[in-house]
Amino acid sequence: MTDDKIVVGLAGMPGSGKSLVVAVARLEGYSVVIMGDVIREETEKRGLELNPKNIGNVMLELRKNGGTSVVADKCIPRIERKRSGRVIVDGIRSLSEVVVFKKRFPKFTLIAVHSSSEERFNRLYRRRRSDDPDGWELFHERDMRELSVGLGNAIAMAEHIIVNENNRNVAKAKAKRVFWRIERKWKR
16 A cells, blocks of 8 residues: 555745645645654653753754654554545655655655745744744754755755745645646556
C-alpha cells in the first residue's frame, strides 16, 4: 500500500504559509504528518518548556546524534499508518530528508512555500505559537538555524513553489492547482 501512496513533502521558512497549504491539502482529502511534532514531542519528553530556544536545540541535537534524516526516519511509520492514499508531510528541512522519503515512497513530490521575511515575521508575531519568536532578533536567529540544517537547499530543489505574499485566497488557489498537478502526474 505504501508504494501506491502519493506523498507530498512541504518545505518553507517559518511563517511562509505551510499551514495554509496543509489546510488546502486536508480539504483535498490528504492525511497530514507534521515533522515538527516529532521535535515538540521529544522536547516535552525531555521535560523542557516548549519555547523557540529549547525546540531549536532539540532539533539540532537530534540531527547531530541521529543524522540529518533522523526526523524523516521517525516520520515514515506515521506516514505508513495513515489509511489515506495521499499524505502531506509538513516541515521538510533538508535534502537528506527528501532522499529518505523518495527512497521509501516512489510517488513523492516536494513543494515549497515562499514569503518575504517581513511578511513571515508579521505572521509569526501574530500567530503566537510556543516556538514563535517575539522579536526580530529571535526571528532572525530561528531563520539562521533553519537554514543551517539545509532548509534553503530543500526549498531550492522543490518541484513546485507557491508564493504566499499577502493574499490567502490567491495562495490557496495556487496550492489547489499544485495538488491537482501532482495527482495528475502520479495517476497516469
